[in-house]
Amino acid sequence: MKKKAKHKVVGLEKRKAIAGYLFISPFILGFLVFMIKPFFQSLYMSFCDVEVGAAKFELHFLPTVENKGLFDNFYYAFRTDPDFVRLLTEELTRMVIYSLAIIVFSFFISLILNQKFGGRALVRAVFFLPVILSSGVMLGLESDNQLMDQIAQSVEEATAGVSITDGLQTILRTTGVGVRAFEKVFELINNIYDVALASGIQIIIFLSGLQTIPRSMYEAAEIEGCTAWESLWKITFPSISSLFLVNWIYTVVDFCMRSDNQVIDKIQTFMLSLQNYGVSSAMSWIYFIIVIAFIGITSLLLSKGVYYYD
Amino acid sequence: MTRVKIHKENFWVRNQKSEGYLLKKKIMEILVHVCRFVLLFGLCFLILQPLLNKISVSFMEEQDLLDPIVVSVPVHFTLSNYEVCNEIMHYWEAFKNSMIISLTVSILQVAVCTIVGYGFARFKFPLKKLWFAAVMLIVIIPPQLISTSLHLHFRFFDIFGLFQLIAGHSLNLKASVVPYYLMSATCMGLKNGLYIYMIRQFFRNIPNDMEEAAYVDGCGMFRTFFTIMLPEGMPIITSCFLFAFVWQWTDGFYSKMFIGGKRLVSISIAGAVDELPSYIAKFTGVRSSVSVAYSNCILATGTLMVIIPVVVLYLFAQRQFVESISSSGIKM
Known part of the structure; x- marks a missing residue:
């Protein structure tokens, strides 16, 4: 009797496992056909000379082609192409700086939005608006809006030296401390618009975390004589530290996929206009490996600092 | 009884009783409110401004665009x-x-x-x-x-x-x-x-x-x-x-x-x-x-x-x- 009962449980579990696989089968299919296959094919292609004809395409593995080495496509990307290395370093530094700024900014804003005041829902809606509006092609249109640039330029010329950041900049420059570092900070401050546009989702994620922290914790801390500043670092920060990891990964990934990313632009030019599939694959792989390594290392470091409540 | 009395007391009387703490707290509160309002208003404006700007520009004729006097309200309204x-x-x-x-x-x-x-x-x-x-x-x-x-x-x-x-x-x-x-x-x-x-x-x-x-x-x-x-x-x-x-x-x-x-x-x-x-x-x-x-x-x-x-x-x-x-x- 006992044996039979046990057998039945196994049967149910087995059926559940089969049902589970049935449920996720579309994903498995897509993953194998549209992800894994192209994934390895594009890796292989980066070592190939791709020839596209009218009815078919041929892959010539580079060592088998005369006068070509295995890494020729990579050599081309790094050594021959005039822009690639410059664009790559530019985009990567931009990614690091902006991601940091976005995390700090969204944490700060979510702290403010977590307080109670009139019109909170409206402000939240406005901050979330860019997630909807600055997605896809809209972002690229926004950033190369020449008219705005011209206006900004003429305003800058007319008010030369009057702007606050410029004044600060000259003061800090004359002190001679870390000019390059300051330059990046000023660039960020001048581009706060871009940061605000890119931090809609992050703000909401932080807010949802902040709302799960019980109020009683803050009250207890306050009674014990904890100042607001202390409870920010001792209560708020540890409680939502795991969300920093989530947000960090989301921000970096989001940044890689932005449509105004110049490296992606370069890769697409090579593919669509020049039809040079080999080099474009090599370029995408270089970019991908650097980004994955960056995400891996930083999230490993971050996850060390994450505090888990339970 | 005492409770009612406290409510009837003047703000300044209560302030005196707390040795100035109440006033300080009130001022801080108002300051925080003002700062928060300015900051949030500024950021919201930052996000909405390009949208508003687009709306006003879209109704302008070409001569309005080049006219430095026209900023946001079109003079020659057009569709x-x-x-x-x-x-x-x-x-x-x-x-x-x-x-x-x-x-x-x-x-x-x-x-x-x-x-x-x-x-x-x-x-x-x-x-x-x-x-x-x-x-x-x-x-x-x-x-x-x-x-x-x-x-x-x-x-x-x-x-x-x-x-x-x-x-x-x-x-x-x-x-x-x-x-x-x-x-x-x-x-x-x-x-x-x-x-x-x-x-x-x-x-x-x-x-x-x-x-x-x-x-x-x-x-x-x-x-x-x-x-x-x-x-x-x-x-x-x-x-x-x-x-x-x-x-x-x-x-x-x-x-x-x-x-x-x-x-x-x-x-x-x-x-x-x-x-x-x-x-x-x-x-x-x-x-x-x-x-x-x-x-x-x-x-x-x-x-x-x-x-x-x-x-x-x-x-x-x-x-x-x-x-x-x-x-x-x-x-x-």
């Missing part, structure tokens, strides 16, 4: 910009195409993602961790990486050499919608990993009792899913649908990649400025360069026309958008 945009972008045709594609694609994507997300949330099966890692992988891998290969894959589409055998050549699906539908039906569309993740998080938070009660009552696994869990998960499903719709509407990458043959709003706005000179040349007969101000004005108008449906949607469904992410309880 001609909208007409020009309509002509250049073939707006209604693009609108119709975009609407059909965004709607069908997002419904398909969300339906499949719901099934997959539910599978991940409620069933135990071998290698589940591995497959979920695969979901995370498709979130992280930029689609650009595999785009080269996918491009060729669909350019020379074939299933085990079948078409080669029958028709003598492989199919060219590059300019058709089929590849993207195939990808959507298998969770490989735009940001589908994210939807799977959100839906899974939501279903994981539903208590087990409901499912078990259904099983005890003799409800099968699929019937439980359709009649009990699906209505429960409606909030997150509508949110994901809204996201999918909006992001598909403005998407440039997949559209350019796979749906290039069709006229979509996101594609036509990207090319609007390039087409402007030839459009004007059609009337004047002279191929002249268009002033920067005017082409930007057209761009602003076009952008407005593209985002108006999305803005309207956002106004009505703002709650679903904003609260979806909180309700899924993202944790790591």
